Amino acid sequence: MTETISRxxxxxxxxxxxxxxxxxxxxxxYQVFLRSFADxxxxxxxxxxxxxxxxxxxxxxxxxxxxxxxxxxxPMVDVGYDVADYRDVDPVFGTLADAxxxxxxxxxxxxxxxxxxxxxxxxxxxPWFQRARAGDPVAxxxxxxxxxxxxxxxxxxxxxxxxxxxxxxxRVTEPDGRPGPWYLHLxxxxxxxLDWRNPEVRAEFLDILRFWFDRGVDGFRIDVAHGLVKxxxxxxxxxxxxxxxxxxxxxxxxxxxxxxxWRRLADGYDPPRVFVAEAWVARPERLPLYLRPDxxxxxxxxxxxxxxxxxxxxxxxxxxxxxxxxxxGAPSAWVLTNHDVVRQVTRYGxxxxxxxxxxxxxxxxxxxxxxxxxxxxxxxxxxxxLTMALPGAAYVYLGEELGLPEVEDLPAARRRDPIHAxxxxxxxxxxxxxxxxxxxxxxxxxxxxxxxxAEPWLPQPAGWAELAVEVQEQDPGSTLWLYRRLLAxxxxxxxxxxxxxWLESGDEDVLAFVRGEIACWVNFGPAAVPLPAGEVVLxxxxxxxxxLPPDTAVWSRTPPGRGFRPGS
Numbered sequence: 001m002t003e004t005i006s007r008x009x010x011x012x013x014x015x016x017x018x019x020x021x022x023x024x025x026x027x028x029x030y031q032v033f034l035r036s037f038a039d040x041x042x043x044x045x046x047x048x049x050x051x052x053x054x055x056x057x058x059x060x061x062x063x064x065x066x067x068x069x070x071x072x073x074x075p076m077v078d079v080g081y082d083v084a085d086y087r088d089v090d091p092v093f094g095t096l097a098d099a100x101x102x103x104x105x106x107x108x109x110x111x112x113x114x115x116x117x118x119x120x121x122x123x124x125x126x127p128w129f130q131r132a133r134a135g136d137p138v139a140x141x142x143x144x145x146x147x148x149x150x151x152x153x154x155x156x157x158x159x160x161x162x163x164x165x166x167x168x169x170x171r172v173t174e175p176d177g178r179p180g181p182w183y184l185h186l187x188x189x190x191x192x193x194l195d196w197r198n199p200e201v202r203a204e205f206l207d208i209l210r211f212w213f214d215r216g217v218d219g220f221r222i223d224v225a226h227g228l229v230k231x232x233x234x235x236x237x238x239x240x241x242x243x244x245x246x247x248x249x250x251x252x253x254x255x256x257x258x259x260x261x262w263r264r265l266a267d268g269y270d271p272p273r274v275f276v277a278e279a280w281v282a283r284p285e286r287l288p289l290y291l292r293p294d295x296x297x298x299x300x301x302x303x304x305x306x307x308x309x310x311x312x313x314x315x316x317x318x319x320x321x322x323x324x325x326x327x328x329g330a331p332s333a334w335v336l337t338n339h340d341v342v343r344q345v346t347r348y349g350x351x352x353x354x355x356x357x358x359x360x361x362x363x364x365x366x367x368x369x370x371x372x373x374x375x376x377x378x379x380x381x382x383x384x385x386l387t388m389a390l391p392g393a394a395y396v397y398l399g400e401e402l403g404l405p406e407v408e409d410l411p412a413a414r415r416r417d418p419i420h421a422x423x424x425x426x427x428x429x430x431x432x433x434x435x436x437x438x439x440x441x442x443x444x445x446x447x448x449x450x451x452x453x454a455e456p457w458l459p460q461p462a463g464w465a466e467l468a469v470e471v472q473e474q475d476p477g478s479t480l481w482l483y484r485r486l487l488a489x490x491x492x493x494x495x496x497x498x499x500x501x502w503l504e505s506g507d508e509d510v511l512a513f514v515r516g517e518i519a520c521w522v523n524f525g526p527a528a529v530p531l532p533a534g535e536v537v538l539x540x541x542x543x544x545x546x547x548l549p550p551d552t553a554v555w556s557r558t559p560p561g562r563g564f565r566p567g568s
Contacts, residue, residue, distance in 0.1 A: 024274045025331045026495045027064040033339045033398045036436040042453035048094035062487030065112035077190040082123035086208045103216040112218040120224040121191040144184035159236045165422040188418045196228040219274035226279040229254040246282045259295040288328035298333040305341045306356040309348045309379050311511045311524040313355045332392035346406035349376025366408040377403045378551040381540035385553035388490050389520035402467050403479035406432040438468035522553040
């Protein structure tokens with residue numbers, strides 16, 4: 001992996017925004033985990049009917065677009081990330097006609113729609129893999145089948161581990177009963193990896209993108225964008241960690257050929273379609289490679305998912321993200337949580353690590369370390385004021401606008417995440433951030449499903465309805481109303497505000513910066529500090545006696561005739 005990028009090396013800056021075509025540069029995008037957003041047909045699983053009925057909630061929230069997790073036909077081993085048919089909708093979610101209606105209704109409300117595309121692997125129920133399992137050599141050539149090691153081929157072809165625990169290889173049995181070759185699955189065994197050096201695979205996915213673009217989809221979030229191409233020869237990883245070290249299964253230079261093809265296709269539409277990458281890279285300088293002008297538009301900034309609630313580490317995360325944006329010319333895409341990580345209310349409600357904690361480390365604290373949800377909620381409110389003030393795009397995950405915590409005590413028998421099963425129950429998995437939303441009071445499912453419906457696919461905890469949309473709409477101090485005011489202020493004051501300039505707060509626990517006429521101050525420390533001079537535009541919590549309390553953020557506007565200056 002030797003490819004590098006720098007402005008001096010000839011990577012031109014992107015052209016300046018043209019209002020419509022460059023919406024993605026400053027957008028706020030809401031992630032809809034479809035199974036858990038709203039149930040329209042009463043089977044206990046969120047669906048397109050539920051999403052369509054609740055689109056006004058998203059429009060009122062003030063987001064620019066929605067990103068919908070996979071809705072394709074699937075055995076649902078990994079909540080739809082095991083795709084059996086990329087050109088249809090799973091019956092549990094609705095029909096293709098429902099998807100087309102959703103697109104039309106979202107667009108009528110001014111909301112763009114991004115879908116998930118899962119190109120690293122298919123489901124083992126996909127017709128291609130069914131033929132491959134049956135011994136078809138052409139079909140096997142679309143996946144990564146290899147002979148095993150050892151005299152009888154009974155050992156896996158290399159030492160790679162699955163992201164979901166256990167080996168990354170499974171051996172097939174031939175139709176005549178003989179042991180056959182092994183196939184690679186960097187996730188569950190039911191998710192066989194495709195071979196992206198096969199031209200049939202590349203052509204198939206271009207056609208899949210075209211299928212949805214032609215129906216009005218505005219873009220795609222690319223699952224495991226760094227993982228499509230593996231190092232030639234599939235050498236041993238020799239114990240290297242898949243996210244903190246270079247690994248032969250990830251981030252190979254040939255993957256950029258794929259994305260150049262995809263970008264040419266997307267740019268051929270009017271308006272052009274867009275991509276956001278889920279790309280985990282071992283070295284920060286690798287991320288801008290995905291964001292060159294002829295490749296992808298944006299990539300998630302993942303460090304906010306792991307960073308401690310402390311001023312110094314947060315400043316380092318912001319500086320790293322902005323440095324990458326300066327190299328690539330692409331905007332940062334800030335994200336505080338998603339369907340794979342512990343919700344920030346819970347992360348921030350525990351004793352904070354020195355600099356960061358991985359998601360696995362956070363889950364290991366479930367039921368062990370106490371969590372103060374009120375403290376976590378205060379910090380989460382402050383963190384969203386911080387991220388929404390930064391240059392670039394921002395993502396809001398399902399239920400963040402309600403201040404939902406992680407549900408840590410789900411019964412083991414109800415957990416669906418393959419991580420839980422493949423770890424032998426030692427890792428609780430990701431289900432705690434996927435519990436269905438509370439919409440109202442007075443029903444068994446807190447309004448997630450219609451009256452008389454089946455129990456939600458994951459159980460909601462006692463008291464969930466206290467955080468419902470219906471309840472928070474009646475409370476001007478609620479997290480829901482904070483988000484509505486915040487997104488409106490961001491659109492009005494910061495979308496065109498230009499670059500960030502740090503301010504010297506005079507306190508190592510206070511982070512401060514200015515964009516345009518708006519300054520953002522965040523008090524990470526244990527004691528209140530004097531409020532900066534200027535008009536308070538928005539605060540994450542109550543202010544008193546001219547001071548900024550701990551775990552609180554404020555946006556302020558410079559007084560007329562005065563500018564922000566170091567130490568102000």
